[in-house]
Amino acid sequence: MSTxxxxxxxxxxxxxxxxxxxxxxxxxxxIGVGEYMEQIFPLLGVRLISVNDNYDSSNYNGTTLGMxxxxxxxxxxxxxxxxxxxxxxxxxxxxxxGISTASAAPFGYQFDPNRKGSYIIDPPAAKIVRRIFDLxxxxxxxxxxxxxxxxxxxxxxxxxxxxxxxxxxxxxxxxAPVILWDSSRVWKILTAYVYxxxxxxxxxxRLISGKKIIRIVPKGQQYITEGxxxxxxxxxxxxxxxxxxxxxxxxxxxxxxxxxxxxxxRCGNCRRVLGYDYKQASPIFWCREGMELIGQTQCSSEIYQxxxxxxxxxxxxxxxxxxxxxxxxxxxxxxxx
Numbered sequence: 001m002s003t004x005x006x007x008x009x010x011x012x013x014x015x016x017x018x019x020x021x022x023x024x025x026x027x028x029x030x031i032g033v034g035e036y037m038e039q040i041f042p043l044l045g046v047r048l049i050s051v052n053d054n055y056d057s058s059n060y061n062g063t064t065l066g067m068x069x070x071x072x073x074x075x076x077x078x079x080x081x082x083x084x085x086x087x088x089x090x091x092x093x094x095x096x097x098g099i100s101t102a103s104a105a106p107f108g109y110q111f112d113p114n115r116k117g118s119y120i121i122d123p124p125a126a127k128i129v130r131r132i133f134d135l136x137x138x139x140x141x142x143x144x145x146x147x148x149x150x151x152x153x154x155x156x157x158x159x160x161x162x163x164x165x166x167x168x169x170x171x172x173x174x175x176a177p178v179i180l181w182d183s184s185r186v187w188k189i190l191t192a193y194v195y196x197x198x199x200x201x202x203x204x205x206r207l208i209s210g211k212k213i214i215r216i217v218p219k220g221q222q223y224i225t226e227g228x229x230x231x232x233x234x235x236x237x238x239x240x241x242x243x244x245x246x247x248x249x250x251x252x253x254x255x256x257x258x259x260x261x262x263x264x265x266r267c268g269n270c271r272r273v274l275g276y277d278y279k280q281a282s283p284i285f286w287c288r289e290g291m292e293l294i295g296q297t298q299c300s301s302e303i304y305q306x307x308x309x310x311x312x313x314x315x316x317x318x319x320x321x322x323x324x325x326x327x328x329x330x331x332x333x334x335x336x337x
Contacts, residue, residue: 028080030073098225136241142183197231
């Protein structure tokens with residue numbers, strides 16, 4: 001057993017100590033790591049210990065980090081970014097050849113066991129995808145298609161993947177008794193060019209290694225390779241479906257709009273992020289399933305005022321802040337004792 005493992009095993013679970021084998025295990029963003037080490041942990045009374053770096057935050061009370069630690073954090077960051085750059089370069093070489101590097105195949109397909117990075121049709125799921133395109137070609141909008149699929153008890157991708165143990169694919173977490181199709185799920189499938197037999201790769205790009213900042217890559221800059229796998233729909237059928245849903249319209253929820261609670265307000269039934277409309281005189285939240293699938297879902301169709309939710313969140317944060325402030329005072333008194 002290593003020194004690090006013995007140190008961890010000797011501590012209680014609820015401990016004001018945080019031990020790491022080295023600082024690269026704690027984080028590789030030197031700005032974020034420095035902020036935690038110099039500001040957040042001292043404020044919360046947390047003692048950080050890094051075994052291999054011979055670092056103990058209790059030796060730096062009231063002082064800044066030494067130059068050796070600053071350089072070490074910077075090296076960790078540059079190593080991470082360099083590794084990310086090499087990985088992206090290797091992926092682009094595969095994308096040009098039409099080889100997928102994704103961890104999961106799209107709904108309706110599964111990975112070909114004989115050709116790495118290629119797809120073969122998953123018949124039961126492909127039947128659902130085919131049904132969606134057929135309904136769209138008949139002129140049904142995304143909402144009408146979703147309601148038809150729910151009436152037919154067709155499983156959504158996350159439920160299908162879980163039932164068929166397709167781990168690594170979409171597995172939406174929820175406590176809702178039933179997960180239903182809605183316009184967004186239908187729209188996502190109808191706009192996926194991969195169903196024409198083409199491999200579409202490089203659709204998004206991470207701007208900074210280690211960060212969650214992602215940019216959607218324009219279609220003209222994506223890696224599209226035709227004829228890499230069997231098609232579920234023809235290109236003509238795909239174009240007809242695009243024309244139908246374009247004429248029916250699809251309401252984009254939130255999009256690129258930024259606001260303080262973006263992505264944090266969820267429905268209590270389906271657990272999905274609530275829609276947000278900022279164009280009203282008073283911004284509102286609503287559950288997409290509740291508004292679209294009245295009679296098929298247990299989600300509420302009620303509209304919530306953004307000001308009411310923001311006030312409730314503010315009061316909850318204020319209460320938690322007072323609690324943690326009190327806890328820190330008590331912890332500091334115990335440490336002095």
